[in-house]
Amino acid sequence: MVAQIARAAPRQAIAARFRQVRERSVALVAGLSAEDCCVQSMESASPLKWHLGHTSWFFETFILARHVEGFRPWREGWDYLFNSYYQTVGPMHARPRRGLLTRPSLDEVLAYRRAIDEQVEALIEDAEAGPVISPLVELGVQHEQQHQELMLTDLLHLLSCNPLAPAYRELPAAGQGDAPPLRWVDHPGGIERCGAEEGGFAFDNERPRHRSLIARHALASRLVSCGEYRDFIRDGGYERPELWLSDGWAAVQREGWFAPMYWQRDLESAFGLGGLRAIEPAAPVCHVSYFEADAFARWAGARLPTEFEWESAAAKQPVQGNLADDGALRPLPAKGSGEIEQLFGDCWEWTASAYLGYPGFRPLAGSLGEYNGKFMSGQFVLRGGSLATPADHIRCSYRNFFYPGDRWQFMGIRLARDPE
Structure with missing residues (x-):
């Protein structure tokens, strides 16, 4: 299965890429409140806190649980909360009800991320395990980048529901010129x-x-x-x-x-x-x-x-x-x-x-x-x-x-x- 995903990259490169992508997810919620990160505005969207937890669950489930001897999950029951649609892994919390997960708190989810990051990085640096898991880490990183885009689109929908029309970021004023001719x-x-x-x-x-x-x-x-x-x-x-x-x-x-x-x-x-x-x-x-x-x-x-x-x-x-x-x-x-x-x-x-x-x-x-x-x-x-x-x-x-x-x-x- 590993060969189907990608060839193993050098451990240093995959570790740097892992850190960069994981840090960007957290940077996307910088300046947002815990309330911004908890609410679910429609069934097709997910709370930002859930995205942060789910992408960590992915690394925990498909890498740590399968390649760490004596592995124990970070918190009992979180696999149920943060599984998305992997029926062969186990049951999951109903998607339309993700916005009701006021607990764990945003701080707890961020602590979960840090713990998973430490364990994954240690495994990447392991001389025996590193080459084996590197393709899986790349899959997890690509998966997280998909969720980074979803975080922005889901947040956009959430903010659009607010009568105050709040901005996520301040942007330059729109221009009023015409598009170049279509050829x-x-x-x-x-x-x-x-x-x-x-x-x-x-x-x-x-x-x-x-x-x-x-x-x-x-x-x-x-x-x-x-x-x-x-x-x-x-x-x-x-x-x-x-x-x-x-x-x-x-x-x-x-x-x-x-x-x-x-x-x-x-x-x-x-x-x-x-x-x-x-x-x-x-x-x-x-x-x-x-x-x-x-x-x-x-x-x-x-x-x-x-x-x-x-x-x-x-x-x-x-x-x-x-x-x-x-x-x-x-x-x-x-x-x-x-x-x-x-x-x-x-x-x-x-x-x-x-x-x-x-x-x-x-x-x-x-x-x-x-x-x-x-x-x-x-x-x-x-x-x-x-x-x-x-x-x-x-x-x-x-x-x-x-x-x-x-x-x-x-x-x-x-x-x-x-x-x-």
Whole structure:
């Protein structure tokens, strides 16, 4: 199973990476109150305190418990509190009730993290155990980076529920210029290899690398802007059933959608990590569902790209963009300086591809096989990362996945079209 995850990195490198990622999770809650970290604003979100505990539970359960002689859990019963969905590990606290966990306190959870960190670092430095657990540590680190993004999106939803519209961080005022003209970048099509190559880290759902037939198509040079999406709204986009998939139109009616999540009724302001701010017309539209992305594409006379069309373009680009390391905490306008922009960062990009296993897909052995494979039903793939994704976490082959009605993540739109 270890060989399926990644090759072992030098112990010094994996120890430094482990510390850096663990410290960043704690830094994300700096300046927040214990109350901020305890409340759960909706079933799809989790309290920040739970994220901090769960990511520690992951290292405790899949590394310490299996590689430390005479291991004893940090606290009895915490495995029940902080297990997420690993049914083969044991029972778990109901997800919708995580916000009721006023105890353990935030301070106790932070102490738990420090204790787990000490034990994991000692195990990494062990000459015998270190090489064995290093790939598992890397998996745990990548898992924690996923939760770092969730911490920001879950906090954003929580703060949006507060009538005072509090900001997580102070951000610069939004610009009011227009986005650079959208251009179409042609791709001739053909048979290309997609998925993660062997060597280096990748989740199991990124493999095996395989051939994919890609038809001739064109991709938009940048993401759809807020100004363009506002034109869609003003043209009756949320009032025209002919633009929507049946389930999407039902969601519009049921949920009362009139704009992207967090937009205000005036279509001039939206809530974000900087609080309630003016909408920046040139910035990428964000917090839209697959249904909204698909409806906009149909309105625009285009479609959403497949994940393989996206990967074919991204494979030719460096992995750089408006990612978490930059600290912008909001989508930024395209610069208009490259043939194709914003493939990485700003917003996760909905694709038209259902989330399924690649030909020959095999999940990891044991309980870790529950990580991705069992969710391959009823979801769609997103690519490219967002403003909340750490730069050393995203890669060309990375596959995110959500249900088509989800929109609380940093989700945006890139258009594609077929030759006329």
